[in-house]
Amino acid sequence: MDNIIYMKYGVHAGETVDSIVRRKQDEIAKVGYTFWGYGGNFCHPLTQVQPFAENVYKKGEKLYLVMSLTESKLNNTPDKSHYFSIDNVDWSPIDEKINVLGSKFALCIKNLTVCNFDLSLDTYSVGIGNKCGTILSDYIRYRVDKACAVKTDSYTTNHKTVKITLLAEVIAPFAVFTK
Template sequence: MQTLTPGNPFIYMKVGVHASEDLTSIIIRKRAEISKAGVAFWGYGGNTCHPLTAVQPFVEEAVKDGISVHLLMQEIKSNHFAEPLRAEQCSADGVTYKKIHPDIHVLGSRYALVIDSLDATEIGVHLNQTKVGIGRLAGNTGESYLRGRVDKACLIYAPELPSAESPEVKLVLSARLAPPYAVLLK
């Protein structure tokens, strides 16, 4: 994905060091996983973008309309130095867990997005021209939602929104989401 068009749904995420691994190493590892296993798991944690109540329904709604959803990432300086423990099992429904493919290594995470591509991109977006696409804050601007420590969101590109000027965010990585789109890990 090299551009956003009005109405495009996407998952926004700030990325950097994760589980003591630098972003360049993570990208190399994830591309190798996609090559070997067909998909990779992009791990994350936190309270936003829960796999079952946010990501899956958000993506499934777009897919019904024939739209593929991408994870678009902004690189930041981060200090996520949690233990790089590999998840062994995943669940798409929170009930049934299965072993993770041996070529997939998702480290230090509670959840993961399922991706089948990972490409460099150069997309500039003003977060005040996005809106939250699901949940009790649906319709709020991405800019207001992402204030403070929130680092990910299910967003819809809405350049028509009337709002004050905001800085342009540079999105440098794009990954296409693949079924089941997001999973729980243990």
């Protein structure tokens, strides 16, 4: 996997992790894709994910979402999103078979798979933005929990690995706004 979006995930919206994964896999089976909701200040749809993904696909390559489980306290019961937008201007209804709960952004994914492998963050660097080129193990710290990244030949002595437990392919329109 040369191109990834790394993201931490956990319980959310009163659902267990297993329940979220089953629901998202069911949505993909019914619709062919789903939206994986997220929030925060990283991986903005317009300034990071969409341009990064477009560049990846222009090269004839694929983009993968790799996720590691983290302890989460986001066990609230938020509202369901009913609309999505690629540009935060023009809005379209979210397919009624897809649930996006309490997220302002979402990645468009297919082929969501439960997995179990170690990923060395030292072998990737940030792929877009003002931290472009920063080794991922130096970038993913403190409150930074996600990033667009590319495989790199750079050397680091951090030797930081994470356990990846979910894997999906990111597909067009790559990332959207939700409400």
